[in-house]
Amino acid sequence: MTILSCRGVKKAFGDLDVLKNIQFDIASGERIGLVGMNGAGKTTLANLIFGNIQPDEGTLIHHRQGMKIGYLLQSTSYTVNTFYRMVASGDESDSEHHFLELTSHLGLKKVQEWDSERLSGLSGGEKTKLAIAHIWASKPDVLILDEPTNHLDFGGVEWLINELKTFTGTTLIISHDRYFLDQSVERILEIEDGISSNYPGNYTFYREEKNRRIQSQLHHYEEQRKYEQKIETEIERLKNWSSKAHRESTKKAEKHVGFKEYYRVKAKKMDNQVKSRIKRLEKIEIEGVKKPKEEVKVNFDWDQPVKRGKRIVEAELISKAYGDRVLFRNSSFYIQRGEKIGLLGPNGCGKTTLFEMILGRTRADSGELWVSPTANISYLTQDVTDLNPERTVLDLLHEAHPLREQSSKARTLLAGMGFNEAMLRKPIKQLSLGERTRVKLAQLIMEEQDLLILDEPTNHLDLVSREQLEKTLSSYSGTLLLVSHDKYFLEATCDKLLVFANNKIQKVEVGYEEYKTxxxxxxxxxxxxxxxxxxxxxxxxxxxxxxxxxxxxxxxxxxxxxxxxxxxxxxxxxxxxxxxx
The missing domain is CATH 1.10.287 (Helix Hairpins)
Incomplete structure (x- = not known):
C-alpha cells in the first residue's frame, strides 16, 4: 500500500534551485536508499517529508492518517540539551525502558545517570547511538536516517543492519556507505540536478544499472547524431540544388518554352524539402535523446613524498588509561614508511587517542612512543564544524596560502574537487557537510606531508568523492594511518591493520577482508x-x-x-x- 506520494516537488533557497522535479511513491515496508552528490538536496527532501519545511511547488501526500515519522538527523545537528532531554525523562513507560535497553545493547551503560558534563563530551559515535536508540524506542511507522553510520564502529553498523532487517516499518536512508546500503535497502532513489530517478535493488545494482542506462543512452545518442548528420548533409545538398534552380529560373528562356517556370517550381520544391528537414532537426533537438551527462569527477591529488628513513613510528609497551577506563596496555608495534594501515576497533577503544599521542598532544602513561623527527604529519579530524562559518572558501584559501602561486594551486585543486567559482564565494555555513569535508581535505593536500592521519575521512563525502579518494589513496606512496567504518573503503586503501582488542594494540600484516576471514x-x-x-x-x-x-x-x-x-x-x-x- 502506498503511504507517501511526491509529485512535481520543487524547492529553492534564494536563487539556488535545489529540487526541480521530484516524483516518487513509497509503499509500506519499503527500504529505500536516497543518494546523490553533496548539496544535491537529499537532506532538504528528508525535511520536506518530515514536515520541517514546505515545498515551493508540487505536492507531498501522506496517505495514512496519524503516520509517525522518526527522523535521525546528522550527529552535528544535536545539542547537549537535546541529549539531556533524551536521557532525563525519568518516566516508567515502555518507550523509556526500550530506550534504556537499546542504549545498553549499544554499549552505553546507565545513560539515565549521565550529567551535562558527560553529555557535553560525547563522541560522534555516542551521539549517533543515543539518537538512534531514542528514535527507535518511539516505534515510528517511517524511519528517515540521515548518514546513520557516520561515527559508528563496525559493531554498531552491523547492529543497525540487523535491526533494520527486523523493522517492519518503512525506511528512507541517506547514506554514502556502500556496504551499509548494499545490506539495508532494496531500492535507490537518486537526486541529480534537482531531478529524481528510481533504481531497483541495492547500491551495487544501482551503480551497474546506472552505468548500463548511461551506455544505452550514449549509444542511442550517437545513432541519433549519425541520423542528424545525414539530414544536415541532405539539407546542404538540397540548398545547393535550390540555389541552382533559382539561378536557372532567372535566365532568359531562348530555346525552351516554360524553362523559367520549370526551375521556379523546382526551386520551390527544394525549399520546401529544406524546411521539412530543418523542422525534423528541430523536433529531434526538442524531443530526441539527449547526450548523457558525464558523471561529476572529483580529483584528489597528493604530491608524492620523498621517503627518508625506514621506520616512522615505533611503540614499545605503551599504556593509556583515563581514570578506571583502560584503553590499552603494554602494546608494542612499529609503522614503516609507505605502509597503509587501518585502525580497527570499537568506539572508545583508543584509536583517536593513539593519533593524539603520535601528534604529541598527549603522552603514554607508560612505555615509549617514538615518532621520527623528520616526519611531516597531516591530520584530518572527524569534526567538520571547526571551520569559521562566516568565512568563504576563498577567505580560508587566502588566509592559509597568501602567496599567489600557492593560492592559484589551491583554487585549481578545489576546482578539481567540484568547487566552481560561485561555491568558492559561499560562506562555509551554506556548504553541506560533505562540501566542508572536501574543503578540509584540500587544506590537507596543500600541506607538505609524508604521514597522513585520516580519522573517518569519508564521513559526509558523497559516493563519487569516496570512490575517487579511494583511488587516490591507493596510489599514494606516503604513509597512511586511517580510521574508517566504511568496509569497502578500508579494504581498498589499507593492506595492514592495527587491531584494538582486549585492551591491546596488535599489528596485523593483512588487510580487512583477510583479517575478517x-x-x-x-x-x-x-x-x-x-x-x-x-x-x-x-x-x-x-x-x-x-x-x-x-x-x-x-x-x-x-x-x-x-x-x-x-x-x-x-x-x-x-x-x-x-x-x-
Missing part, C-alpha cells in the same frame, strides 16, 4: 573445538555413571572394586584435563 575461521575452529570438548565430556560423564553403577555391586577390597576404582579415578582425571585444556 581469518577471524571467522578462528571463531569456527573454536566453536568446533568447544563442541568436540562437550561431546568428549558427555562421553566421559556417561562412562563415570556406568562405572559408579558397577562399583556399587562390589565391596572395598574386592579385585573388581579396585579395578573399577582405578578406572573411576582415571575418568575424573581425564574430565579435569578436558575442562582445563
Amino acid at each position: 581469518r577471524a571467522e575461521q578462528k571463531k569456527t575452529a573454536a566453536k568446533e573445538k568447544k563442541e568436540e570438548i562437550l561431546e568428549q565430556k558427555m562421553i566421559i560423564e556417561n562412562q563415570i555413571i556406568y562405572v559408579l553403577g558397577e562399583i556399587s555391586k562390589y565391596k572395598p577390597g574386592d579385585s573388581e572394586y579396585e579395578t573399577l576404582d582405578q578406572e573411576f579415578k582415571q575418568l575424573i582425571k581425564q574430565k579435569q584435563q578436558l575442562l582445563e585444556g
Whole structure:
C-alpha cells in the first residue's frame, strides 16, 4: 500500500534551485536508499517529508492518517540539551525502558545517570547511538536516517543492519556507505540536478544499472547524431540544388518554352524539402535523446613524498588509561614508511587517542612512543564544524596560502574537487557537510606531508568523492594511518591493520577482508573445538555413571572394586584435563 506520494516537488533557497522535479511513491515496508552528490538536496527532501519545511511547488501526500515519522538527523545537528532531554525523562513507560535497553545493547551503560558534563563530551559515535536508540524506542511507522553510520564502529553498523532487517516499518536512508546500503535497502532513489530517478535493488545494482542506462543512452545518442548528420548533409545538398534552380529560373528562356517556370517550381520544391528537414532537426533537438551527462569527477591529488628513513613510528609497551577506563596496555608495534594501515576497533577503544599521542598532544602513561623527527604529519579530524562559518572558501584559501602561486594551486585543486567559482564565494555555513569535508581535505593536500592521519575521512563525502579518494589513496606512496567504518573503503586503501582488542594494540600484516576471514575461521575452529570438548565430556560423564553403577555391586577390597576404582579415578582425571585444556 502506498503511504507517501511526491509529485512535481520543487524547492529553492534564494536563487539556488535545489529540487526541480521530484516524483516518487513509497509503499509500506519499503527500504529505500536516497543518494546523490553533496548539496544535491537529499537532506532538504528528508525535511520536506518530515514536515520541517514546505515545498515551493508540487505536492507531498501522506496517505495514512496519524503516520509517525522518526527522523535521525546528522550527529552535528544535536545539542547537549537535546541529549539531556533524551536521557532525563525519568518516566516508567515502555518507550523509556526500550530506550534504556537499546542504549545498553549499544554499549552505553546507565545513560539515565549521565550529567551535562558527560553529555557535553560525547563522541560522534555516542551521539549517533543515543539518537538512534531514542528514535527507535518511539516505534515510528517511517524511519528517515540521515548518514546513520557516520561515527559508528563496525559493531554498531552491523547492529543497525540487523535491526533494520527486523523493522517492519518503512525506511528512507541517506547514506554514502556502500556496504551499509548494499545490506539495508532494496531500492535507490537518486537526486541529480534537482531531478529524481528510481533504481531497483541495492547500491551495487544501482551503480551497474546506472552505468548500463548511461551506455544505452550514449549509444542511442550517437545513432541519433549519425541520423542528424545525414539530414544536415541532405539539407546542404538540397540548398545547393535550390540555389541552382533559382539561378536557372532567372535566365532568359531562348530555346525552351516554360524553362523559367520549370526551375521556379523546382526551386520551390527544394525549399520546401529544406524546411521539412530543418523542422525534423528541430523536433529531434526538442524531443530526441539527449547526450548523457558525464558523471561529476572529483580529483584528489597528493604530491608524492620523498621517503627518508625506514621506520616512522615505533611503540614499545605503551599504556593509556583515563581514570578506571583502560584503553590499552603494554602494546608494542612499529609503522614503516609507505605502509597503509587501518585502525580497527570499537568506539572508545583508543584509536583517536593513539593519533593524539603520535601528534604529541598527549603522552603514554607508560612505555615509549617514538615518532621520527623528520616526519611531516597531516591530520584530518572527524569534526567538520571547526571551520569559521562566516568565512568563504576563498577567505580560508587566502588566509592559509597568501602567496599567489600557492593560492592559484589551491583554487585549481578545489576546482578539481567540484568547487566552481560561485561555491568558492559561499560562506562555509551554506556548504553541506560533505562540501566542508572536501574543503578540509584540500587544506590537507596543500600541506607538505609524508604521514597522513585520516580519522573517518569519508564521513559526509558523497559516493563519487569516496570512490575517487579511494583511488587516490591507493596510489599514494606516503604513509597512511586511517580510521574508517566504511568496509569497502578500508579494504581498498589499507593492506595492514592495527587491531584494538582486549585492551591491546596488535599489528596485523593483512588487510580487512583477510583479517575478517581469518577471524571467522578462528571463531569456527573454536566453536568446533568447544563442541568436540562437550561431546568428549558427555562421553566421559556417561562412562563415570556406568562405572559408579558397577562399583556399587562390589565391596572395598574386592579385585573388581579396585579395578573399577582405578578406572573411576582415571575418568575424573581425564574430565579435569578436558575442562582445563
